[in-house]
Amino acid sequence: MSVASQTSRHARIWLPKPSLPALALGTLFFMASLTPSLVPRETLVQAVLSGVSLAAGYAIGLVLSSLWSRLEFPHLPPRAKLYVRAGLLLVCFIASAVALWQASEWQNGLRALMNLPPVDTVRPITIAGGAAAVFLLMIWFARLSLLAVRKLSGALARILPGPQAILVAITVTALLFWNIGNGVLVRGAFTAVDRVYAGLDGVFEETSPRPSDPRKTGAPGSLIDWADLGRTGRAMIAASPDQAQIEAATGAPAQEPLRVYVGLNAALDPQARAELALAELKRIDAFSRGTLVIATPTGTGTVNASGQQALEYILHGDVATVSVQYSYVASWLALLSDPEYGVETAREVFAAVYGHWRTLPPETRPALYLNGLSLGALNSELSHNLHDVVGDPFDGALWVGPPFNSPTWTEVTRNRNSGTPAWLPAYGDGSAVRFMNQTGLISNSTEPWGRFRILYMQHASDAVTFFDPRSAWRRPDWMDAPRGPDVSPDFPWLPVVTFLQLGVDMMTAVKPPRGYGHRYSFGSYARAWAMLLDRQDWTEEALDALIGHVAPAEQR
Secondary structure: OOHHHHHHHHHHHHOOOOOHHHHHHHHHHHHHHOOOOOOOOOHHHHHHHHHHHHHHHHHHHHHHHHHHHHOOOOOOOHHHHHHHHHHHHHHHHHHHHHHHHHHHHHHHHHHHHOOOOOOOOOOHHHHHHHHHHHHHHHHHHHHHHHHHHHHHHHHHOOOOOHHHHHHHHHHHHHHHHHHHHHHHHHHHHHHHHHHHHHHHHOOOOOOOOOOOOOOOOOOOOOOOOHHHHHHHHHHHHHOOOOHHHHHHHHOOOOOOOEEEEEOOOOOOOHHHHHHHHHHHHHHOOHHHOOEEEEEEOOOOOOOOHHHHHHHHHHOOOOEEEEEEOOOOOOHHHHHHHOOOOOHHHHHHHHHHHHHHHOOOOOOOOOEEEEEEEOHHHHHHHOOOOHHHHOOOOOOEEEEEOOOOOOHHHHHHHHOOOOOOOOOOOOOOOOOOEEEEOOOOOEOOOOOOOOOOEEEEEOOOOOHHHHOOHHHHOOOOHHHOOOOOOOOOOOOOOOOOHHHHHHHHHHHOOOOOOOOOOOOOOHHHHHHHHHHHOOOOOOOHHHHHHHHHHHOOHHHO
């Protein structure tokens, strides 16, 4: 075989054979990927999303073209096909250029909803070049898969009939690539991320000095060493407010708020860490406070500082909070790869704290609430079974930015009252479950709080909450009119593309300013805690004054 023949053969193997009908569908997907979704996108993120969308549309187009030929539907005559292809290619080019030109306006419309400054350009050339590179890389990977199938089926054809050899080859190749992607790559990513965050967890920061008050976890006399709290735990314990700050902000007497945090390195397993947390609560007499909160942290071990501060201001310091770390991994990564991440720890902590709490006299024990943000909200929800607490229920829960796969959130949203939007549903008479957003708007409630209450706080632009795997083939309910105040009216639904957009939005959900996406502000938390705890002393005017005193304008 000549060098020219070998070169031609390799080109056919590694370079995609053009298909203009497939390219037309790919172009449509590319254009749709440039429309706004829930989160403003940076140039490189947009390039990757557009490249993946182009490849997805192209692949679907190839399948449809192949199916058309297999079913022996009529084809255009050669001369007419030439004209149609030329016209189609020109239309694809013009349509892509128009969409790239319009992308800046689309993004600026979304940025305006989030009070972000406009961008002059989204760098269309960079997006087009990056998308083309991603597209070719994915096509190359697809060709590599096909080559593997051909080689394996050829070898199997010596011992199996042709169709069986092809079927076995496809199955083996698919399993091989799936195990590499889901096993080696995902585990490798988990390991790499875990190592990075584990290194950060050991950093001692000047903003988190070791406390001297013996009631503080990590202080002299504590059952937990300051080093074993980890960076996120030390930040929680050392953060404001203290008694003096609460009194200055509220103008009323206050107590020193109590906080317990058990880091991942403080004990060997979840059960031991839960027992250590309970022992520390007992040591500082936390069960004598008026309210006790089990705060399940995010995947990185973080307890939201704004939420913690708001809780302590609203209760004038008469509260104890306990939190136990279960990982270093970012919540969105755990949600996509292992939804059960952290559930064991959450269950052990709840069992230990609730088990002791229920032995106390009902008239003197503290009100018990659960709290969690993001993956913490999901694990908090999964920390207990209803039949285990129905005889002596805890008081309620504040779950913030609940992930899309939270069972109770999903069930309540699906069975919401008719006529209420999916992004702010009303459920029943509102005596047990309510929803609120960053504007302070609360889902309709016709009755006062009952003995047990759940409050969900969520932003309509939070993809961690509103990511929907079914958006690949059906329009999500939250896209119906009226939309949330922070969701662009220019966000269309298109099969597959919307799914990809929401997946990217979930990974970048913490990029928007506070009050949008997956970033929740002090002001929202203050209103949420006052609502959930049914604090009649916190009027709207009092809340506004507190928020103005505590939170800078960009954090309200």
